[in-house]
Amino acid sequence: MSDFAASFAPDVLAKAATTRLMIFDVDGVLTDGGLFYGEDGEAFKRFNALDGHGIKMLQQSGVATAIITARQSGFVVRRARDLGIAHVFQGIHDKRQAFEQLLQHTGLQATQCGYLGDDVIDLPVFTRVGFKACVAHGHREVKRRADYITTAGGGHGAAREICDLVLAAQGNYEAALAPYLA
Template sequence: MSITQPDLTRINTFIFDVDGVLTDGALYVFADGEKVRAFNIKDGFAMKHALRQGYRVAIISGKNEPGVRVRLEELGIEDIYLGAEDKVDVFEDYIYLQGIHPATVAYMGDDMPDLEVMQRCGVRACPADAADDIREISTFISTKGGGKGAARELIEKIMKEQDTW
């Protein structure tokens, strides 16, 4: 794990990609076409805890699967942007409408569609198994892989720094 961001106390918003971050990237497709992903329970706990403590938690994903939305809504996440063709546009609209300064955002992504958004954030985070280009720009690299607690590790680190964990 590596954090070079000097001031984690400014972070008030967590934004996550789904595939490869909240899941391990595996996609199970059944004969009827239904697609299923596995989410990490510890990541879910951390996101719920962050919301209860007053942090914003948002999701920006290029995929749009109903099951993913159901899981995220179960956690209490309201800011869910699935099927995002241009993550930068979604991010810019979100922070503008919410009055969020980009330096107060921790964004966790794992692959090239996340790169431009990550470059705009205060903390650029990725799972241990992220693509090399993403790892190179990250200020936080989890010791855990996508879907294996990487989101929990990021949330816990920042919240402990702020004495809110």
Template sequence: MATVGGTEPGVVAQDIRLLALDVDGVLSDGRVIYASDGSELKAFNIKDGLGIKLLQRAGVTVAIITGRRSDVVGRRAAELGITHLLEGREDKLTALRELCERLGLSLAECAYMGDDLPDLSAIRAAGLGLTVADAVPEVRTVADWCSTAEGGAGAVREACDWLLQQRGEWPGIIAEFD
């Protein structure tokens, strides 16, 4: 199995126990749409949702760390069985460290996927830093892995599938659907 970068040499996909995701620009395309009644709308990719569920079934905890607060995000997290939702957290690294402490994990056991400058320190600190094709250049430069899909367009699914493939679990998953 290939070794990937991160803060500690020798981190491999098998070591990852937590995938923490940003929302705007990762799980969504980064647009915020306000309806005339003031409610907020976001579009989420259904394929990302299946990827998250498959990763969870493989024993990887999935969490959301976002700088904004949104009822829509809470609803999507609940639909996907994501119980670790950290909203209003602009300091993503501090939030990731707190989450690791709560879960009894080291940063080396975490993958973090973000797309913009507020995600930079968490991507650098995580055992595996992931990003999306349309991330800002500073993030793409430090990430260990980058999707071919843009944020909100299946990038999270691509990351989940890649992790499952690297862990050797992909053939069994495909067999379940065959």
């Protein structure tokens, strides 16, 4: 076990180790939750490059990724495409339906999935997955049910923190870093 992996509680590592699909909410998770509106009413989102690279590293290790979000946005489609996230569900207010479709499409069990969320709209999926993570500023009801609460806030490295944790739990953290240390 790496020194980094040893910094997490054994039960958290055990749950993260079984994750084959990591699911992310968008607003408040991949972004800081703020929305910027242009004159034409279009909402803009700010994404974090650290989070994006963590998602790519997670995918390279064999963990699939997905997005389930209540909002509909072309920015999310573009960001998902840039990151290679194949499973994107937008405009979903009952996230349970999207999660069931995702399980059918991937053939995975709910216990093989992880979820990073922040608000009560995430709970229908959050309570079903094997590894539950909440961002630092998440709603108290989500935090209460989380296996792990990030130290970073949404849009400020929380997703990267979870990607690194999953990599470490699966024994892939050092291998993911190796190309950058050669």
